[in-house]
Every structure is written in structure tokens, then in C-alpha cells.
Amino acid sequence: MSRTVGGGRPRDGRIDDAVLDAARELLSEVGYNGLTLTEVAARAGTSVPAIRRRWPGKAHLVHHVVFPTAVAVPPRNPTATLADEVEAIVDACAAIFSDSAMRRAILGLISDLGPQTDVKAQLTDELRDIVWPDLTERLQDAAARDGVEVSEDPTMVIEVAFGGTLAAVLLRRNERLDDAWRDSMRRTLHAVLAARV
Structure with a gap:
């Protein structure tokens, strides 16, 4: 498996996958501050x-580990109902923020986004230009x-789902976002979208 970068020679995708897997494991074990590129390598x-x-x-590496586009933008279902799509959004947010690597990384990553404007732009651009319009x-x-x-x-509803899930993960610490939490979030978002004003 290889990926061509910048018109140059193909890049070995196996190395990419090994690095991402190693970084995810280390994030779960030692958190963001404890992770080093030396140990990942x-x-x-x-x-x-x-x-x-x-x-x-x-920060660039951790961003790619904890914000997988494949989870945030799953394949489309042409027959999906509004309830189906809301459920998919809530489940995707819960999957991203319930991940142990994400839990250990999120605060450190956020703290590093301030001085590293290129990483911040990469993250916000991906959400704003790819994920948000699709959803x-x-x-x-x-x-x-x-x-x-x-x-x-x-x-706005997508931002509520994203931000609400992040807040729940931070406030609940080691508690999982269980079926009851997901059902409540789905009902809330669906009611907002379908409300008659």
C-alpha cells in the first residue's frame, strides 16, 4: 500500500498506519503530554x-489520530430518515470522543492549538470545509x-452535537457515553431540527 505525496515518490502507507496505531496506543497509555515522537517511532x-x-x-500527528475523517464522514445512505442521520451524527461524535486515546489527548491537544496556528487551521478547516457541509x-x-x-x-445542531459530546466526555471523566445518553442527545437534536415554530 502506498500514497503519493506532492508529486514525488509513493509513500509507504504501511508506515503511516504503523505510526498512527503506535501513537493511538501511546496516547491511551501515557496521554498527550507523555507522548514523544521518539517513542512513537x-x-x-x-x-x-x-x-x-x-x-x-x-500536534499534527495526534490530530490525525483522534479526528479520523472516516468516522466523521461515513458513507451516505440515500434512504436515511432525519432520525437516522441524527443518530449517525450522535454515534460518530460519541465514537470519536469516547475513544481512550482521545480522552487522554484532547486537553493537551487543545492547549497546543493556540501557538500552533497551522494545526488549528488544519483542524478547523477540515471540520468547516469537509465535515460540516457534508453533515x-x-x-x-x-x-x-x-x-x-x-x-x-x-x-448549529451539528456544533451542539460536537460540543455537547465533548463537554459530556470532559465532565463525566471515565464514564462512558451509554445508550441512555445517546438516546437523550438524539431526541434533543431531532426535536430541535423538526420543531414547528
Whole structure:
């Protein structure tokens, strides 16, 4: 498996995967502050320069570990109802923020986003330009299929789901976001979207 970067020679995707797996394991074990690229390289069977060719620094690497686009933007279901799409958003947020690596990394990563404006831009640009428009369109399409007029900006509802899940994870510490929490969040978001004003 290889990926071509910048028009140059193909990059070995196996190294990418090994580094991401090693970083995820280490985040779960030692947290963000305890993670070093040296230890990631040793566990992944590669070198720090090889990691830096892919990710300029620790914050870049951790960002790719804890915010997988594949989870935030799953394949579309052309017959999904509004309730289905809301459920998918809540489940994706819960999956991202319930991950042990994310729990150990989130505060350290947020603290590093301030001085590292390129990482902050990368994270916010990915959410704003890829994830948010996709999810907004899904909600609008599903509402149209259901014959429901969406009463609120879907983007705001997505932000509530994202921010609410993050807040729940931070406040609940080691408690999992169980079925009862997910059901409550789904009902709340669906009621807001489908409310008649």
C-alpha cells in the first residue's frame, strides 16, 4: 500500500498506519503530554525523520489520530430518515470522543492549538470545509425525504452535537457515553431540527 505525496515518490502507507496505531496506543497509555515522537517511532518500527516527513510535529500527528475523517464522514445512505442521520451524527461524535486515546489527548491537544496556528487551521478547516457541509447536506436531504421543514440551521445542531459530546466526555471523566445518553442527545437534536415554530 502506498500514497503519493506532492508529486514525488509513493509513500509507504504501511508506515503511516504503523505510526498512527503506535501513537493511538501511546496516547491511551501515557496521554498527550507523555507522548514523544521518539517513542512513537520506536513502537512503529520507523524513525523520527520518517514521521516528520508525514506530520511536522506531535500536534499534527495526534490530530490525525483522534479526528479520523472516516468516522466523521461515513458513507451516505440515500434512504436515511432525519432520525437516522441524527443518530449517525450522535454515534460518530460519541465514537470519536469516547475513544481512550482521545480522552487522554484532547486537553493537551487543545492547549497546543493556540501557538500552533497551522494545526488549528488544519483542524478547523477540515471540520468547516469537509465535515460540516457534508453533515448539513445529509440533514437537509433527509428532512426533505421525511417532508419535514428544518426549523434551525443544521450547522448549529451539528456544533451542539460536537460540543455537547465533548463537554459530556470532559465532565463525566471515565464514564462512558451509554445508550441512555445517546438516546437523550438524539431526541434533543431531532426535536430541535423538526420543531414547528
